[in-house]
Amino acid sequence: MSSWYAVSAPEDDIVVSTRIRLARNLSGMPFPARMSADQRRELNARVKKAITESNTPFAKTLKYIDMKNVPQTEIMAMVERHVISPEFASGNEERAIILSDDESISIMIGEEDHIRIQVIMGGLQLEKAYDIAERLDTLLYDTLHFAFDRNLGFLTECPTNLGTGLRASVMLHLPVIESSGEISQLADSVGKIGFTVRGMYGEGSKPAASMYQVSNQITLGISEKNALDNLKIITQQLIDKERSERKNLNRIKVEDTCFRALGILENARLLSGEEMMNLLSRIKLGMSMGIIKSEVMPVKLLIEGQPYMLMKKYGQIEADERDIYRANCIREAFGQ
């Protein structure tokens, strides 16, 4: 099955992906930060059992992966594919995940919370992604007993997740809003209504490829439905704004920018990660605006050009060869 980033999806001219994350903890067990290795193994086993014993067709699409059996390169490549968090990847204790074939569903066991359910899909698909996450939540809840407080809701390690434990986010490609210098103003205004704007690789990451992740910050005193509805409204406003600003661009200038990016990607022999991301961002803009016709999937390439994804493809690569392999990988994708 193809990954979420390798298929087309609703509104994907601007919305790169939708992500739903639910944080859950088992009652009667300490939070992961205070767990012994034995307790970690027990946690892993209980979650694994909950999936396998549910015996539903849905559960059968999921596989349990003991991270001990996964090579370090593949673990880092999973971070680059957004399957697991960087924090989870760098942990050295007993780690396990539950993963669907297409990697749209992943459950990290023993990250910050006992269970982190993640559903990631291409384009704008908040309801659909949330439905899947909820099914997983229900499936696990059938067997496991989640720590839940009548007043506070789901209990989580970090108080910012308390309540619904829901983090819903959309990754938006906003090159024109960005180039008109409106991002910080936008971050301020969505911040006031409980949403946050970040770069592509989560908290503290620098924006790259003009991609911005908008997500809810408030999980307490608001229903899941309200959080999703609000995010959808904000997203739609940003989509409309980006689309309308695109229409006002100087056509020949944007064509020039997009085609130059194409020319460099098709020809460069050395390509840094940052430059690749910025050029692919222009390709995405050009394709969305009907300027560039290509079978290439810019977001897919952007992920495949990350360092560990390159090593997955080409084997061990020294740091000083990385830009060469990246350039080769990209040229090949563009049929050169």
Added chain:
Amino acid sequence: MSSWYAVSAPEDDIVVSTRIRLARNLSGMPFPARMSADQRRELNARVKKAITESNTPFAKTLKYIDMKNVPQTEIMAMVERHVISPEFASGNEERAIILSDDESISIMIGEEDHIRIQVIMGGLQLEKAYDIAERLDTLLYDTLHFAFDRNLGFLTECPTNLGTGLRASVMLHLPVIESSGEISQLADSVGKIGFTVRGMYGEGSKPAASMYQVSNQITLGISEKNALDNLKIITQQLIDKERSERKNLNRIKVEDTCFRALGILENARLLSGEEMMNLLSRIKLGMSMGIIKSEVMPVKLLIEGQPYMLMKKYGQIEADERDIYRANCIREAFGQ
């Protein structure tokens, strides 16, 4: 017949062109700066007659052109093709030239001196170009009486041309010497032995496309042969230096630079004259080093992408459309 810049020539991996210029004045006539319109017309007529009446096969390949009959765009395009000087183009008095079909031979009548014989050829062809200039000189001398002093040699308006009236120059493509920051040092050392280094469009012009014109400064007390021999020695040293420095380049970096230039030229929708020249310079380097295989002739394109050459091809172009037409012209040349 093809122009000098559209055929391959000796050493043209580095030597773009060879130019010989002889300054001559008719005795018994004031220098052009002090001539009346009548005297100018008389000068034009005498030179025209000298050519037509010589009746040799060589003379028959030359045509007399009254600049009054040449549209202003074409006059400026002639400057861009190095057929006439910018000073001659901007003069508004009676102007005429003698020109060969391939434009390798031109005689400006009434520029700074009465007669400026120019022979321009691709690559390094000092003897050949000088031979042709000398034939023209002899041909004209048969009919016209040149101002000549037994001690000073040929008399010229400017004392810097006095003696042989010879300016021999080679245009060299020195991207690697340039990038290693050695040009000014080089200009100093050739300056000490009576040679000068300038940009592509003559005196005071900024270097563009890593092209440098090396020419003799001394015309008095030195024979033509010595001047040519010395220039040839200097040129050969510069060729050797540039070639050997090319061998020491980091191969992948130079490939990257050259292919990026190709990618931009094949794709840009807006291209300034300066950027075009710098990118074509990289294409020339890439082709000389066997990195880029192409039928394209970078020096030819560099001339064809100049503003008036573009207007010659596309008709009147507004200043703000020039970069669009230039980009189109270049893409077309690269078969895009």
